[in-house]
Amino acid sequence: KNEVEQSPQNLTAQEGEFITINCSYSVGISALHWLQQHPGGGIVSLFMLSSGKKKHGRLIATINIQEKHSSLHITASHPRDSAVYICASEGGSEKLVFGKGTKLTVNP
């Protein structure tokens, strides 16, 4: 069974700081997902990646297949980036296994 671990569990930053959230998984996968859960509870998909790097605005996701590790970076963080960030990877046929999430708070 694939195990997904995220670190840190909680992260507090000052506006403008560079943020890194880490995700490791135990079993080889074909795709890894990063999601964002807003303070109001809604969940949106940020990235799906199987190799290399993807960028969307100030968010960058990278994955190292050999090391079974992915990172989510936020450049020039802003208070509106405050949310829970969730990593998910393949957990068997057509299913995802989710990490417990990293709660990010960005202070002005």
Next chain:
Amino acid sequence: NAGVTQTPKFQVLKTGQSMTLQCAQDMNHEYMSWYRQDPGMGLRLIHYSVGAGITDQGEVPNGYNVSRSTTEDFPLRLLSAAPSQTSVYFCASSRQGGPVQETQYFGPGTRLLVL
């Protein structure tokens, strides 16, 4: 498009009562799933469906039933509510490839409290 909709937003039940959580999507997605989210735990899969008429169990199916009579709707039934089913429930949908290979779209969630 409304995307994925869920009703109700919030519900209080007494132990032993039954209810149905509604989920609908208007994106013509084949794959739909129900998750529960509990404090300190990741999202856990309850049941999923790869198309109308086809459902299967996820990680935590006990106490829940589902059916998929149309592509659009995927209701989740609690047969006899228990306090352990107090949670936030999310419905999600994705295209035919499923949530591993395709982007998953989530509903706004239903917060359920069982007394």
